[in-house]
Amino acid sequence: MGLGVVALLALVNSPVDVGLPSFSAASEKKDKGETSSGEATVGDLLRCPSLWLVSFCYMVVFCAKTGTVDWGQLYLLEDRKHTQYVASAFTSSVESGGFLGGILAGYLTDLVLKNRPADANKERGNPRMPMAAFFMVCVLGCLHLLQFSITEESSKLWISTIGFMLGAGFYGPIAIYGVVASESAPIHLSGTSHAVVALAANVGAIISGLPFSYIAKYYSWSAIFFILEVTTAVNLVLMFLCRNLNYNMAKKKMD
Secondary structure (H helix, E strand, O other): OHHHHHHHHHOOOOHHHHOOOOHHHHHHHHOOOEOOHHHOOHHHHHOOHHHHHHHHHHHHHHHHHHHHHHHHHHHHHHHOOOOHHHHHHHHHHHHHHHHHHHHHHHHHHHHHHHOOOOOOOOOEOOOHHHHHHHHHHHHHHHHHHHHHOOOOOOOHHHHHHHHHHHHHHHHHHHHHHHHHHHHHOOHHHHHHHHHHHHHHHHHHHHHOOHHHHHHHHHOOHHHHHHHHHHHHHHHHHHHHHOOOOEOOOOOOEOO
């Protein structure tokens, strides 16, 4: 409630209120040479392969994040025979790493955009996506360590370090994918674009629930993290193959 009061006093309705140019005007200037953004429809947006790529990536990272937070404690308790104290410390470490991952993702992607050459091909690829792939490599490595380096004798410090790096790796792409979806679509469809990829993330969270519990019931908790590791690797391969995809969602050049 206290933060709500601060937000009420500190937030502004639009850039114009603080002397900055209108976002709509800046967007129209940026998109000069393209058709009016109002001509694009939701159907045009849904036919863009880049939207579905971002949605799939968002689903995978959210599935991995939710699965790790929900089942990580049980994995450490039942499969690796650690105490509740160590298992709880792991979960806290994952969420703590999220602070670093979210802030680092924003800073690094803005830095990449700032240093991007003016003559770069802005129709192919998205400069934020390689940074998301970097975080996903971190996730892949930590999932592997979580399975194959943790034993009953592993220290709490080592387990918490893996959890912290996992959290940073999870929350980096989570911060990036929503921005990519919003900034790649026409301004009047940016909210819709973000909603679509956010829906995919929710699907990932659902997958990490009941289906994964059945897998653990018939196999082990370790099997869940092996599946997440394989899925993350597939996601990275797909991101590499689609690195030059057109991210100008529903934006068409004038004849």
